[in-house]
Amino acid sequence: MANQVLELRGVGKDIGKRTILSSVELDLAPGESLALCGGNGVGKSTLLRMIAGILRPSRGSISLGGLEWASNRKRYAEQLGYMPDDYLFGQGLSAEETLSFWASLRKVSPARVSETLELVGLSGVRRNPVTSFSKGMRQRLLFAQALLAKPPLLLMDEPTNGLDPYWMDSFAELVRFAKAEGHAVLFSTHQLQIAEAAADRVVFLKDGGIAEQGRTSSFTDRYGPYGLQAVFSRLFGDAGSQERPR
Ligand SMILES: Nc1ncnc2c1ncn2[C@@H]1O[C@H](COP(=O)(O)OP(=O)(O)OP(=O)(O)O)[C@@H](O)[C@H]1O
Secondary structure (H helix, E strand, O other): OOOEEEEEEEEEEEEEEEEEEEEEEEEEEEOOEEEEEOOOOHHHHHHHHHHHHOOOEHHHHHHEEEEEEOHHHHHHHHHEEOOOOOOOOOOOEEEEHHHHHHHHHHHOOOHOOOOOHHHHHOOOOOOOHHHEEEHHHHHHHHHHHHHHHOOOOOEEEEEEEEEEHHHHHHHHHHHHHHHOOOEEEEOOOOOHHHHHEEEEEEEEEOOOEEOOOOOEHHHHHHOOOOHHHHHHHHHHOOOOOOOOOO
8 A cells, every 4th residue: 555654464473383373464553543452462572573673573564664684784773762661761861861771872953852852741851760750751751752753654653551541641642743744653452441542453363363443433323332341342352351371
């Protein structure tokens, strides 16, 4: 498809003898948001890490801004901002120092650091140590880090895990802002309410591939007011998860 930021064709991953993902096809356009859903262990993080260039696919191709990781790693990496599901912040560093460190790695100006802190609502606490921040504030700082260099694609792994409804709501607002600025946003989540609030499209992964997908509103049209929940329950049952191997 023309004008896509991200194109996945037949992407799969084996770890040892186990196939984690067999074949995934995905497209994402500028200004579009997509939530990757599914029970524990279906491969959401694995897929995001392959797109981020942290893990190599066992098969298939990933094109980001028309680039493949293997042919131009540096330019490929410049196309994306990645928000990991967990991050250990440096002891004693303020929000501004933390973001300035990331900015120096990406050759981003100090003015952009201030602008980004403002955008995520952390300007007033920029000199406070990150270790004093609530989980919601730390997530905002990680979001700022992903947004810093204005990459075409924002990739986020469980961005609202552990957040209360206030911070979830403010995350949805940040995604809407990022989309309006033309960023494509791809995030994984267990929390269907955040998929509902922040994603234009939802993809459910199961058994190594895409089990269901569609526009977020289409799930309500097809399955009623709790459409996403209905699909999740049908796919993953009461446990809502696939057992991880022991
Ligand atoms: N390095 C690894 N070695 C062995 N198995 C792995 C490794 N990384 C992931 N897996 C397995 O791959 C499967 C997919 O893991 P992944 O973390 O991608 O799932 P997920 O959908 O993100 O799960 P969750 O929702 O619990 O975070 C799991 O069964 C996991 O145990």
